[in-house]
Amino acid sequence: MNPENYIILSGLLFTIGALGVMIRRNAIVVFMSIELMLNAANLAFVSFARINGTLDGQVVAFFVMIVAAAEVVVGLAIIVTIFRTRRSASIDEPNLLKY
Amino acid sequence: MDDVLIAPDIDYLAVAPMIIVGVTAVVGVLVEAFAPRRPRRGIQLVLTFGALIAAFVVLISQAGTRVITGSLAIDGPSLVLQGLILLIAIVSAMLMAERRVDPAGDAFSPRASALPGSEEERVLSTRGFMQTEVWPLMLFAVVGMMLFTAANDLLVMFIALEIMSLPLYLLAGMSRRRRLLSQEAALKYFILGAFSSAFFIFGAAMLYGFSGTISLPGIADALSANPGQTPLIFIGFGLVVIGLLFKVGAVPFHQWVPDVYQGSPSAVTAFMAAAVKVAAFGALLRFLYVAFGGARWDWQPALWIIAIATMLVGSILAITQTDIKRMLAYSSIAQAGFILVGVIAVNPEGVAAVMFYLAAYGFATLGAFAVISLVRQDGGEATHLSNWAGLGKRSPVLALSMSLFMLSFAGIPLTSGFIGKFTVFEAAILADAVPLVIVGVIASIIAAFFYVRVIVLMFFTEPAEVGPTVVLPSVFTTLVLAISVAVTVILGVFPQPVLDLVEQANVFLR
Numbered sequence: 001m002n003p004e005n006y007i008i009l010s011g012l013l014f015t016i017g018a019l020g021v022m023i024r025r026n027a028i029v030v031f032m033s034i035e036l037m038l039n040a041a042n043l044a045f046v047s048f049a050r051i052n053g054t055l056d057g058q059v060v061a062f063f064v065m066i067v068a069a070a071e072v073v074v075g076l077a078i079i080v081t082i083f084r085t086r087r088s089a090s091i092d093e094p095n096l097l098k099y
Numbered sequence: 100m101d102d103v104l105i106a107p108d109i110d111y112l113a114v115a116p117m118i119i120v121g122v123t124a125v126v127g128v129l130v131e132a133f134a135p136r137r138p139r140r141g142i143q144l145v146l147t148f149g150a151l152i153a154a155f156v157v158l159i160s161q162a163g164t165r166v167i168t169g170s171l172a173i174d175g176p177s178l179v180l181q182g183l184i185l186l187i188a189i190v191s192a193m194l195m196a197e198r199r200v201d202p203a204g205d206a207f208s209p210r211a212s213a214l215p216g217s218e219e220e221r222v223l224s225t226r227g228f229m230q231t232e233v234w235p236l237m238l239f240a241v242v243g244m245m246l247f248t249a250a251n252d253l254l255v256m257f258i259a260l261e262i263m264s265l266p267l268y269l270l271a272g273m274s275r276r277r278r279l280l281s282q283e284a285a286l287k288y289f290i291l292g293a294f295s296s297a298f299f300i301f302g303a304a305m306l307y308g309f310s311g312t313i314s315l316p317g318i319a320d321a322l323s324a325n326p327g328q329t330p331l332i333f334i335g336f337g338l339v340v341i342g343l344l345f346k347v348g349a350v351p352f353h354q355w356v357p358d359v360y361q362g363s364p365s366a367v368t369a370f371m372a373a374a375v376k377v378a379a380f381g382a383l384l385r386f387l388y389v390a391f392g393g394a395r396w397d398w399q400p401a402l403w404i405i406a407i408a409t410m411l412v413g414s415i416l417a418i419t420q421t422d423i424k425r426m427l428a429y430s431s432i433a434q435a436g437f438i439l440v441g442v443i444a445v446n447p448e449g450v451a452a453v454m455f456y457l458a459a460y461g462f463a464t465l466g467a468f469a470v471i472s473l474v475r476q477d478g479g480e481a482t483h484l485s486n487w488a489g490l491g492k493r494s495p496v497l498a499l500s501m502s503l504f505m506l507s508f509a510g511i512p513l514t515s516g517f518i519g520k521f522t523v524f525e526a527a528i529l530a531d532a533v534p535l536v537i538v539g540v541i542a543s544i545i546a547a548f549f550y551v552r553v554i555v556l557m558f559f560t561e562p563a564e565v566g567p568t569v570v571l572p573s574v575f576t577t578l579v580l581a582i583s584v585a586v587t588v589i590l591g592v593f594p595q596p597v598l599d600l601v602e603q604a605n606v607f608l609r
Contacts, residue, residue: 037297044304052311074265094283097358
């Protein structure tokens with residue numbers, strides 16, 4: 001199978017993730033969309049590693065997974081704290097900081 | 100497979116400053132876990148200051164080093180910027196260590212997970228609990244920043260970006276006062292920061308697809324070997340630059356800056372405003388100069404537009420602000436625009452000018468936020484501009500030093516800001532970017548308006564009946580103020596030694 005199809009798929013996943021961040025209002029879903037974007041980057045890295053015949057891309061994918069896991073730890077801590085304070089995970093509701 | 104893994108040859112001395120800070124951060128986490136509560140703060144303070152100062156001393160001893168250890172480039176710009184980051188970190192650690200200003204303790208929530216306004220929070224506060232997690236978090240952020248300025252491939256750059264950002268997301272949410280604002284700042288910073296780093300890594304994937312390598316010099320070689328423009332290179336370059344410009348706080352990626360600067364504890368804001376700018380501009384310079392220096396004619400027009408928009412939007416929106424922290428946030432956006440003018444120059448003078456400007460801006464920012472942390476009302480900070488009316492009569496010394504920082508931001512002669520703006524504009528003129536300089540001067544004039552407004556407010560307005568009090572700080576904040584004032588004046592009156600230093604260190608190794 002042509003590996004370029006995977007690049008197109010990863011572009012689609014990245015776009016879906018970016019749209020999700022902009023459109024969805026629940027902080028957890030927004031966060032999941034960001035993870036989708038990171039995984040789209042992983043797919044692109046692995047496919048390009050295959051196309052280019054170098055291993056760098058596969059190594060990068062491992063590191064991105066670890067970074068994504070660390071981001072989950074920090075992100076969920078922040079989102080859960082906000083949820084406990086406001087009883088809601090909407091990212092539109094915290095709106096004290098403006099102008 | 101008879102491939103033998105060859106252990107990489109690492110110049111440990113060259114990366115020792117980063118190792119020292121990083122190992123101490125890990126030790127700090129262990130101290131959090133095992134040390135009893137009472138001596139913990141003292142241990143963390145010793146560890147933090149010890150590590151930062153030791154790293155700085157080792158860095159100074161490395162002054163002549165120019166090596167590339169695989170993914171890291173320890174060259175002139177990275178050494179200067181790492182030193183600057185360490186100095187800023189030492190000064191802002193003093194600001195974080197202050198605990199006489201707030202009657203309840205230091206600037207941080209005793210337990211960030213406690214509900215704001217709950218019984219738990221009240222008990223913790225009255226018993227004098229203090230959070231010491233901020234120290235290891237800060238050290239991790241410093242490691243990330245130092246790595247960010249030295250990263251010579253896209254993977255290390257991404258890892259450094261995250262090591263720098265993740266602790267800052269948490270620190271932003273740890274304020275003792277106005278916890279709802281602080282938590283909101285953390286959420287917004289986190290969501291937007293993670294969004295932008297996703298852009299960065301996807302852009303890195305595209306650049307990898309184009310060049311088959313993730314190292315910056317490798318990308319430059321691939322570019323000169325295939326000058327034909329493919330969509331991959333456009334998408335990749337654009338996305339990576341978006342990720343970097345977000346950290347810098349350039350328009351149109353600036354929306355997080357005012358919210359995060361206003362909501363975070365002032366000590367963290369000072370650290371973030373000063374040090375993240377240094378690190379992010381270091382990475383942006385290296386990415387643009389090392390990987391895309393040969394293709395400068397293709398990206399300069401785009402960055403021209405961004406620099407002009409950043410200078411004008413930052414300056415104009417700052418005029419409309421009524422909160423001093425938010426005003427300084429928009430001012431920092433405008434300053435990012437001025438620094439971008441130096442970045443666009445793409446000459447060694449530009450690199451030197453950017454480094455000098457970052458030093459001038461960093462210390463003036465630290466001082467300004469130190470002043471903000473001292474003007475208080477009902478326990479918390481009095482950040483509304485109307486509260487600052489007549490401050491010159493209450494505390495002339497404080498008002499005078501705030502005026503000095505404002506004049507430096509505005510770029511008035513005899514302050515560091517003037518020399519900074521002068522060198523940046525000079526580098527841009529050398530690169531034939533005269534229109535950019537004209538816009539820069541116009542934006543400086545607009546910006547001068549709101550800086551001077553603060554001075555007028557402090558000295559020529561009658562104070563309100565029930566005004567804020569100016570708290571007498573301990574030795575920590577006093578030192579921060581003294582250092583910031585000294586650096587701002589010395590860099591303005593006698594800048595030559597520092598100018599010589601940045602001119603000796605203005606070439607990126609590749």
